[in-house]
Amino acid sequence: MVLCDIIFYHMTIDLKTVKHISKLARISLEEKKAEKLANDMNSIFEFIEKLSELKTENVEPLTSIAETTLRLREDKITSDNIREKILKNSPEKNDDFFVVPKVVE
Amino acid sequence: MTEITSLSLFELIENIKEKKISSNEVAKSFVDRSEKSKKLNAYVTENFENCLKLSKEFDNKPNFDLKLPGIPIAVKDLFCTNEVRTTAGSNILNNFVPSYESTVTQNIWNEGGILLGKLNCDEFAMGSSNETSFFGNVQNPIAKDLVPGGSSGGSSSALAANLTPVTIGTDTGGSIRQPASFTGTVGLKPTYGSCSRYGIVAFASSLDQAGPMSKDVKDSSILLEVISSFDKKDSTSIDFKRNNYSSELTRNIKGIKIGIPKEYRVDGMPDEIEKLWKKGIEYAKDCGAEIIDISLPHTSYALPTYYIVAPAEASSNLARYDGVKYGLRSSGESLIDMYEKTRSEGFGEEVKRRIMIGTYVLSSGYYDAYYLKAQKVRQLIKQDFDQAYNKVDAILTPSTPSSAFKIGEKSNDPVSMYLNDIFTVPVNLAGLPGISIPAGTDKNNYPLGLQIIGKPFDEQTVLNVAYSMEEKINYKNNITDWWME
Numbered sequence: 335m336v337l338c339d340i341i342f343y344h345m346t347i348d349l350k351t352v353k354h355i356s357k358l359a360r361i362s363l364e365e366k367k368a369e370k371l372a373n374d375m376n377s378i379f380e381f382i383e384k385l386s387e388l389k390t391e392n393v394e395p396l397t398s399i400a401e402t403t404l405r406l407r408e409d410k411i412t413s414d415n416i417r418e419k420i421l422k423n424s425p426e427k428n429d430d431f432f433v434v435p436k437v438v439e
Numbered sequence: 440m441t442e443i444t445s446l447s448l449f450e451l452i453e454n455i456k457e458k459k460i461s462s463n464e465v466a467k468s469f470v471d472r473s474e475k476s477k478k479l480n481a482y483v484t485e486n487f488e489n490c491l492k493l494s495k496e497f498d499n500k501p502n503f504d505l506k507l508p509g510i511p512i513a514v515k516d517l518f519c520t521n522e523v524r525t526t527a528g529s530n531i532l533n534n535f536v537p538s539y540e541s542t543v544t545q546n547i548w549n550e551g552g553i554l555l556g557k558l559n560c561d562e563f564a565m566g567s568s569n570e571t572s573f574f575g576n577v578q579n580p581i582a583k584d585l586v587p588g589g590s591s592g593g594s595s596s597a598l599a600a601n602l603t604p605v606t607i608g609t610d611t612g613g614s615i616r617q618p619a620s621f622t623g624t625v626g627l628k629p630t631y632g633s634c635s636r637y638g639i640v641a642f643a644s645s646l647d648q649a650g651p652m653s654k655d656v657k658d659s660s661i662l663l664e665v666i667s668s669f670d671k672k673d674s675t676s677i678d679f680k681r682n683n684y685s686s687e688l689t690r691n692i693k694g695i696k697i698g699i700p701k702e703y704r705v706d707g708m709p710d711e712i713e714k715l716w717k718k719g720i721e722y723a724k725d726c727g728a729e730i731i732d733i734s735l736p737h738t739s740y741a742l743p744t745y746y747i748v749a750p751a752e753a754s755s756n757l758a759r760y761d762g763v764k765y766g767l768r769s770s771g772e773s774l775i776d777m778y779e780k781t782r783s784e785g786f787g788e789e790v791k792r793r794i795m796i797g798t799y800v801l802s803s804g805y806y807d808a809y810y811l812k813a814q815k816v817r818q819l820i821k822q823d824f825d826q827a828y829n830k831v832d833a834i835l836t837p838s839t840p841s842s843a844f845k846i847g848e849k850s851n852d853p854v855s856m857y858l859n860d861i862f863t864v865p866v867n868l869a870g871l872p873g874i875s876i877p878a879g880t881d882k883n884n885y886p887l888g889l890q891i892i893g894k895p896f897d898e899q900t901v902l903n904v905a906y907s908m909e910e911k912i913n914y915k916n917n918i919t920d921w922w923m924e
Contacts, residue, residue: 352795359754359798360761361791362779374792374853375799381854382743382809385816395814396821398645399631399870400675407671419538425768432763435774 347375443468444601448510448658451604455508462501462509462553465604466494469511469555473602478922479578481597483516484524484557493553505551506665513603515594516557517564518544518649519638523554527640528562528572528590531766531785541638542673543607543649543666550665555603559593562787563757564614564642566590567859570850571789579622580918581885585843588618594652595622599916605653605662609639611646612745613839613863616875619652620838620888623877623916625905626652627659628863630895631870632677635670643752644675646745646867656876656906660684663898682899690907693727697904698831702738703862705840711881712837719835719878719889719908726907731831735823740816741865742857747800747813748868753790754797760785792853821869828894833904836862838875838888862890872898874905877914886916 352372356363363371417430426433443465446454454460470487490511497509519525519537526532540548548554561571569577569592577592579585580600587596591608595618598606608615610628619626627650634649641647651662664685669678699720704713720730762768762781769784771777786794800809827834840861849856866873872895875888889908893901 347799351799355795355799355802358802359794360758360775360778360782361786361794362776362783371792371795375796377854378746378792378796378857381857382746384743385740385747385812388737388740388816388819390812390815390819393815393818395811396818397814398675399821400677404674405671413539416538420764423535423538423765425762425766434763435771435777437774 347372347379444472446604447654448605448661451510452508452661455510456503462494462497463491465509466490466511466553466555469603473556475924476600476602476922478924479580479596479600479602480575481558481577481593481600481602482513482556483526483528483559483574483593486523486554486556490553490555497551497553502551506661507547507550507552510552510604511555512547512552513555513558513597513606514544515560515591515606515608517560517609517640518607519640520544520554520557523557525557525640526574527564528560528574529786529790530573531760531781532640533573533767535765537638539638542635542668542670543639546666546668547607552665558597558606561590561592562790563640563753564590564609564611565753565789565793567613567617567856568844568846568849569593570846571787573787576846578922579843580922581622581843581916582883583921584846585885586621586846588621588843590614591618591626591652595619595624595626598622598624598652598654599918600922605651605658607649607662607666608652609647609649610867611642611749612867613860615650615652616838616863616873616888616890617859619875620877621843621886623886623914624652624654625656625659625874625876626650627663627874627898627901628866628872629663629667629898630872632675633667633872633896633898635668635673635676637670637672641756643749644756645752646749648867656874656902656909657685657688659874660688660902679896684899684902687899688906689903690726690910692903692907695728695833695900695904696731696831697723697728698731698733698827698834700733700735700738700827700834700836702735703836705861708840712840712887715879715887715889716837722908722911723835723904725911726904728904733827733831733834735827735865737816737819737823738865741820741868742861744813744816744820744868745860745864746796746857747809748817750793750797751801751810752797754794754801757790757794789853817868820865824869824871832894833900834892836890836892838862838890842881842883842885842887866892871895872901874901876905876909876912877916878912879914884917886914
């Protein structure tokens, strides 16, 4: 086994971390489910730890398989006016607007 | 004459062109059989009436120059279809009706194909057994209570049961090839950038590719020819010269060099998979191929890499489901509360698990240790293939480490479920084309597949090797219609 160049933070993921992550992910979590999730995440991360065996200091990260620079397009409207079709999918609307719970006092 | 529904796509096209059968007769046959096959739970949304109507319109004004003249086709419910509900197997998109069409499905309709319905899949394509779908399990027509594989499980089930002549799936880590292997059908994942991702519900954007699933190799070549196209609407679509895959299909693969990677002989691999692989090597030799031992040294790191890269991209892609512009909304006291409840109620357990993993590996302080590390290992995995392809033209491996398992057998252990994709995931990480073809059965008579992996953009060689081996293998599915009402 090769010495790892990055020490993994493989402390176990505790309930507090799970709750913090669920806040970041904007997913509300019941206490009971949080425990199960912590267990699942720990077994998955145990499995992921294998990567720490590899020395990768001098390896370029592979960000995209398509070795092309991303194309730009002209900033031009290409679709017809489909406002109504789009609004039809919204859970709550008012005239031409999406409605969300009040955000300002 | 054989039943219409058991004909291959190629045979259907011939019959329609020779005016031996009409598009409406074909559509009726598949609709009837689908109606009698509800127990499989392969469909999420049926488009039967409209399909029958459109097939009549085709017959009134036929165009036999098209590549799919009046052919009804059901597709995975991950492709957005204009005015037809698209769920991605999720409660959060339960009522979503797109106002646009995915490029891949548009290509099919442009060539005369007609939408038969939308097929069940794992929620947001995250799963290997179709058990994560909000719309329930799908039955494998091979045997009762057997999973059809995933995530394109509705597609593989519908195809093997003759509910659709061909279908399309998407493959992020094996979601076309693994269900094909589990159902005795053919599934091809093209090179990354071949088929447009526009209008496909996104899972992991650097890995997702659409591809054909069919009863035989020739049908996959016909469908690939239709769906593979350069598309300005997908920023990673690649503009390369595409073959006429079906007319260039040949069984002459004499002298072609096929690599056998020793690292795919994994610990605990069942004997029957090992035997199947050996048999496959003999078939390849019989076809005139030269067999060469190769090494892909970083193979065992592929799954851990995938389970960082895919969830990271998924957590980012799925941030859009917030209950504001479309999809499910749960009520909350504040905007944030609404977001959190919507996402908690709208997503299933596996999707939440992956969003959590993705959010964790991208969170402050962990990015370098996990995501950057995974991208570097991904580079090493790709280099393994680059080096192997200096010596060989294609690579032969098993498609999966086992045959189809029972519903419920692996659903409580995410890691054992993930191991299903051990042979397919490296191909996605390296962006390569790969096909699974049925090659034999296990002791229960369940199908097993072999995978042929090719060089980037060399789908033709992959298809040719598969076409040639298929003839020698001469696999026949033994399906008894046990589910029929």
